Amino acid sequence: MKQPHDILEHVTPLLSVKNLKTYFRSEEGGVIKAVDGASLHIRPKEILGIVGESGSGKSITAMSILRLIPSPPGYFAGGDIVFENESLLAKTQKEMRLIRGKDISMVFQEPMSSLNPAYTVGYQIMENIMLHQKVSKNQALEHAVDMLKLVGIPSPEKRVHDYPFQMSGGMRQRVMVAMALSCQPKLLIADEPTTALDVTIQAQILRLILDTKDKVGSAIMLITHDLGVVAEVCQRVVVMYAGKVVEVAYVNELFNHPAHPYTEGLLSAIPRLDETRDRLTIVPGSIPNPARMPEGCRFHPRCQYADERCRTEQPPLVSPKPGQWVSCWRASGVEGSEADVAATAEA
Amino acid sequence: MKQMSLPLQKLKSETELILEVKNLTKHFPITKGFLGRQVGVVHAVENVSFNISKGETLGLVGESGCGKSTTGRMILRLIEPTSGDINFCGKRINNLRSEEMRRLRKEMQIVFQDPMASLNPRMTVGDLIAEPMQIHGIDKGTPKEQIVKKLLEAVGLRPNHIYSFPRELSGGQRQRIGIARALSVKPKLIVADEPVSALDVSIRSQIINLLEDLQQEFDLTYLFIAHDMSVVKHISDRVGVMYLGKLVELAPKSLLFARPQHPYTQALLSAIPIPSPGAKKDHIILEGDVPNPINPPSGCRFHTRCCYVMDRCRQEEPELREREGSHFAACHLD
Numbered sequence: 143m144k145q146p147h148d149i150l151e152h153v154t155p156l157l158s159v160k161n162l163k164t165y166f167r168s169e170e171g172g173v174i175k176a177v178d179g180a181s182l183h184i185r186p187k188e189i190l191g192i193v194g195e196s197g198s199g200k201s202i203t204a205m206s207i208l209r210l211i212p213s214p215p216g217y218f219a220g221g222d223i224v225f226e227n228e229s230l231l232a233k234t235q236k237e238m239r240l241i242r243g244k245d246i247s248m249v250f251q252e253p254m255s256s257l258n259p260a261y262t263v264g265y266q267i268m269e270n271i272m273l274h275q276k277v278s279k280n281q282a283l284e285h286a287v288d289m290l291k292l293v294g295i296p297s298p299e300k301r302v303h304d305y306p307f308q309m310s311g312g313m314r315q316r317v318m319v320a321m322a323l324s325c326q327p328k329l330l331i332a333d334e335p336t337t338a339l340d341v342t343i344q345a346q347i348l349r350l351i352l353d354t355k356d357k358v359g360s361a362i363m364l365i366t367h368d369l370g371v372v373a374e375v376c377q378r379v380v381v382m383y384a385g386k387v388v389e390v391a392y393v394n395e396l397f398n399h400p401a402h403p404y405t406e407g408l409l410s411a412i413p414r415l416d417e418t419r420d421r422l423t424i425v426p427g428s429i430p431n432p433a434r435m436p437e438g439c440r441f442h443p444r445c446q447y448a449d450e451r452c453r454t455e456q457p458p459l460v461s462p463k464p465g466q467w468v469s470c471w472r473a474s475g476v477e478g479s480e481a482d483v484a485a486t487a488e489a
Numbered sequence: 490m491k492q493m494s495l496p497l498q499k500l501k502s503e504t505e506l507i508l509e510v511k512n513l514t515k516h517f518p519i520t521k522g523f524l525g526r527q528v529g530v531v532h533a534v535e536n537v538s539f540n541i542s543k544g545e546t547l548g549l550v551g552e553s554g555c556g557k558s559t560t561g562r563m564i565l566r567l568i569e570p571t572s573g574d575i576n577f578c579g580k581r582i583n584n585l586r587s588e589e590m591r592r593l594r595k596e597m598q599i600v601f602q603d604p605m606a607s608l609n610p611r612m613t614v615g616d617l618i619a620e621p622m623q624i625h626g627i628d629k630g631t632p633k634e635q636i637v638k639k640l641l642e643a644v645g646l647r648p649n650h651i652y653s654f655p656r657e658l659s660g661g662q663r664q665r666i667g668i669a670r671a672l673s674v675k676p677k678l679i680v681a682d683e684p685v686s687a688l689d690v691s692i693r694s695q696i697i698n699l700l701e702d703l704q705q706e707f708d709l710t711y712l713f714i715a716h717d718m719s720v721v722k723h724i725s726d727r728v729g730v731m732y733l734g735k736l737v738e739l740a741p742k743s744l745l746f747a748r749p750q751h752p753y754t755q756a757l758l759s760a761i762p763i764p765s766p767g768a769k770k771d772h773i774i775l776e777g778d779v780p781n782p783i784n785p786p787s788g789c790r791f792h793t794r795c796c797y798v799m800d801r802c803r804q805e806e807p808e809l810r811e812r813e814g815s816h817f818a819a820c821h822l823d
Contacts, residue, residue, distance in 0.1 A: 195689035310778045340552035341716070342775045345760035349774060367690060370762030393766045409764070411694040413723035415746065416763050422698055422723065425691035428659045444691075 155183035156361050157329055162221035164206045167214060174432045176202045178385040181459065184329065189362045191376030193369065197429050198382040200365050204331045208248060209238045244274040247322040251334040253314035257306040263317045264302035267324055274325045289320040293350055312343035319350060326358050333365045348375055369412060373397055381405050384430055384440040387459060390467040401468040403445045447472055507678055507710050508541040508564065513573035515559050519783065532782050533559045535734040546711040548725030550718055554779060555731040557714045561680045565597055566590055595625040598671035602683035604663030608655040614666055615651035621674045640669045645699055661692035672707065680712045685720060697724060718761055722746055730754045733782055733790045736809060740816040750818035752795045797822055
């Protein structure tokens with residue numbers, strides 16, 4: 143059976159996550175399978191969205207890519223992460239330090255807690271530049287000012303000497319983006335970069351990320367729970383649920399023809415500005431406890447289509463058509479499924 | 490019987506005001522040093538006026554720091570207003586003494602954003618829900634357990650949750666407990682302060698539907714405070730938009746979302762990403778940040794970020810005035 147990381151017919155992926163398993167030992171002696179066999183890839187200069195609710199494993203996947211999982215209690219139980227044909231899981235921490243901030247960098251949700259309050263923002267940007275490039279302090283400062291200008295901070299030569307507390311939330315997030323892009327990374331991972339911001343500031347930051355991406359040429363992995371942001375920004379989307387990838391699709395396909403019942407449920411559950419709904423459809427129940435994952439398909443207790451097979455057997459991630467991957471027994475391509483019939487009936 | 494009485498109730502609700510807020514203002518003092526010398530004020534809410542009719546849902550939206558939560562809390566007098574009037578069911582409540590106010594609070598309840606922070610972790614769900622009834626001495630005759638189980642059922646939980654602790658519940662279930670607590674004293678008005686923003690997308694719609702059902706069943710009036718315009722659009726009858734302590738627009742929801750009048754509302758609506766990939770639109774991107782409420786801009790408070798700004802806006806503060814059928818906006822533009 144074809145696996146999702148093999149589907150790149152034309153372009154070699156920049157990064158592939160293959161069947162990644164990131165587990166945590168819990169204090170009670172159990173094992174929490176935060177990410178349990180997730181596969182995805184991202185191509186150069188692509189904008190890939192990862193959506194999912196809390197506990198879906200989307201942030202853990204990102205942290206695993208950068209090897210930022212604290213160990214213990216966390217550990218890799220299987221799978222691999224390949225970046226430019228090299229396994230990141232095989233690298234030492236010293237080698238990882240040369241990759242972080244240079245080839246792969248990250249923007250976090252909380253700009254205040256990810257900036258050091260005791261240093262000026264200029265110093266913190268320069269630190270990254272001087273670590274990865276052979277430049278003098280003055281050149282680094284110049285570069286830091288340029289980056290602040292690039293992210294649209296007014297009078298950057300002055301603001302470069304500001305401390306984080308002297309800036310607003312939106313400005314701090316701009317600084318984070320400037321820092322992340324200062325060494326022209328090939329991949330920028332943005333973990334909920336606008337969730338802590340107001341909606342008018344969110345629009346500014348999203349525009350900024352897209353504009354600077356064009357100038358710097360990075361690929362972006364955008365982790366979010368906001369389907370509106372995904373629809374506007376991303377080219378391809380990975381949907382995660384309870385530590386697994388349940389669907390991968392191009393953005394139009396995902397929103398117009400969601401293949402997994404969870405994606406379908408999410409899309410119909412959100413109140414929308416562009417249409418009026420008398421009553422919201424709901425996804426019943428709640429997200430499973432990661433220490434006690436349901437047998438079979440992890441979504442089955444909340445799924446309206448669940449049958450006997452879903453309760454006992456885990457569906458594999460298969461590709462019913464090019465570019466689309468889905469982990470559901472109903473999807474066409476899975477033997478014994480009725481999805482084909484349903485699809486024809488719909489058409 | 491219930492169905493018969495419904496149309497009558499509706500007719501009545503159109504006229505009966507449950508809450509009238511007039512020129513509500515809150516200035517928080519900024520103090521300095523050991524003696525608490527006052528060095529300035531935060532203009533958190535400034536001259537906000539609106540009404541809510543019985544059975545209605547008024548949505549109050551705005552970005553962080555716009556004063557929407559302060560407004561909600563002043564209505565319950567959890568924060569004392571600096572000036573202005575609050576009339577609840579025709580009675581001015583600003584000067585009520587604490588004993589009278591406590592009695593009135595069973596008519597007006599609040600649901601908070603963070604269900605974990607607002608529930609005592611050492612109390613069982615049963616005790617948590619029974620607590621407001623004990624305080625207000627409601628239904629003294631009937632056994633508490635019976636009422637609590639009924640309330641649990643009303644908010645979509647199982648009766649055996651009565652013995653659970655908050656930590657054993659999920660975020661959505663905790664929010665249901667918060668709602669059951671508010672309901673237990675049979676209030677007329679519920680101030681819901683960001684009740685769904687801490688919840689996951691799939692849980693959010695469950696709680697929104699629940700709030701709508703309860704409104705029907707218990708004949709409730711809501712002041713629904715949120716920053717998410719799509720949620721507010723779904724649940725509200727009328728919507729008020731706040732910016733930097735001022736109410737800048739107030740209109741029935743259909744008018745507000747179809748023809749927003751205030752430039753801030755227009756920008757706010759256009760900034761929201763639409764979950765439909767084809768619908769790329771031209772965002773109005775506001776420059777800069779919200780100004781500091783310690784020293785708000787002169788004239789119209791939005792003039793520093795407004796793309797239609799005129800000289801008049803810098804000097805003269807626009808009044809909230811009616812445009813078309815009960816659509817109010819505070820802007821000098823026509």
